[in-house]
Amino acid sequence: MAESPDAGEILRAPLTIGYDFQRTTGPVIGAFFTALAERRMLGIRDTGGRVVCPPVEYDPESGEPLTDMVEVGTEGTVRSWSWVSRVREGQPLATPHALALIQLDGADTSMLHVIDAADPSEVSTGARVRVRWAPESVDGFGNLVCFELAEGKG
């Protein structure tokens, strides 16, 4: 019986895959992306009257189609957060930042996004934040770069 090769002698071959996709967005997500390009944030009213942001096409509980798009604020309140102190490749910002659940003004749900802050002592549950837009308008979510801290307490 042959001896098993030393693990150090087993070759590893590279496999690099590049593959592009497109999405059909439908009437609700399509409208949300269109508004983002115009530097506006949209939510949608569900059958229970709550404003869901980012909007969903179908009611989270009943599954009914939703159509009542509602403009929400570009400022909001931090509902919870996590500090990223050591930044590695491929993360949203090149400097330490917070991943946070942010409830935009006028919305009843939170969205997960990024807060650019200098130090975790500046971030707290209840802190106020505002959208930082891309300097030049780009398609879709790319236009919303991150959030930054704003004055006040939510």
Place this chain on the structure above:
Amino acid sequence: MNAERVAVVGIGQTKYASVRGDVSLPGLLREAAYRALEDARLTMDDIDAIVVGKAPDFFEGIMMPETYLAEALGAVGKPLFRVHTAGSVGGSTAIVAASHVESGVHERVLTIGWQQQSVSEAMWALSFPIPFQQQLVAGAGGYFAPFIREYIRRSGAPDDIGILVALKDRLNALKNPYAHLHEPEITYDSIKESFMLWEPIRYSETCPSSDGAIAMVLAGEQAAEASAAASGVRPAWVHGTAMRSEPATASGRDQVSPRAGIDCAADVYSQAGIVDPVAEIDMVEMYVPFSWYEPMWLENLGFAPEGEGWKMTEQGRTALDGDLPVNCSGGVLSTNPIGASGMIRFGEAAMQVRGQAGDHQIDGVETALGHAYGGAAQFFAMWVVGSEKP
């Protein structure tokens, strides 16, 4: 096995197209699901569980799409399952859904198969270099072409059988409003002159890339009778279901007529009490993505002796007015949203039994076979549906 009786009581399809840019993925699935519910005279509230199937995630680039489809599919508070078996997935998904009713666990199950081929190029998704995946180097067509060549060599079939299959299926598709390809100008010569894609498969002998979804409602005996009373359309009773798998590359494996397909057919016929399939089955929807697979599967499924499937095609026996119509809907050659294609075969077989197939309806269908295959012709799923209670 003391299984509960199960029947198809609702079928809904989207219009199939190369791009359904008017809807999101959840919107596409809802289109099929709500048509199936309407056909069954039911609402989403009546559904106990949902079973979905699609081709590999890489084709659409959404990892585990079932997680974000739950609300659109009305699955909140209900079991939601995903089935994976490559190209046969539409068939195996329907069988898993049926088994939930047969087992007595659920009374009414909604099942959906779909694909949005427009979001990516599935051929290249299948084309990683050897040895990091199955040897599908040039996509499915390049993989299957040598086995078609071998079928022609063994059987001595004339060169143009594939053209005859493609012409029949594309003309059948003109009678199916949901079919993707509607090519009223197609002729024998236009197929013959279309460019050779993977010799001996020409462009017009190849399935298209489609967006679309199909849904079915499967119901236990009482629920099926209640739906039928409300809709006035008879249920398609499931008389047998079978699945078989085999390795892709085992030595000695016959990819022209895989053992798994032969065994799967024998199993489903046995369950349905069928001894002479060509005499007892009134029509077949089989998975024919490349034209020559019609004669190949006619033999694999026991409708013709080995080497003689092509004669049934040549003699017109598989045409709408033949004694064994095959792919009256236009088949995979006219519509191919991969993850849905197997379920479309199963659904079209049920539509024929229910008398719902419109312009491509065959008169008096009492027993029909739905067939799907996938992977390197290694996964098979089949069901027999009939007008009488089993």
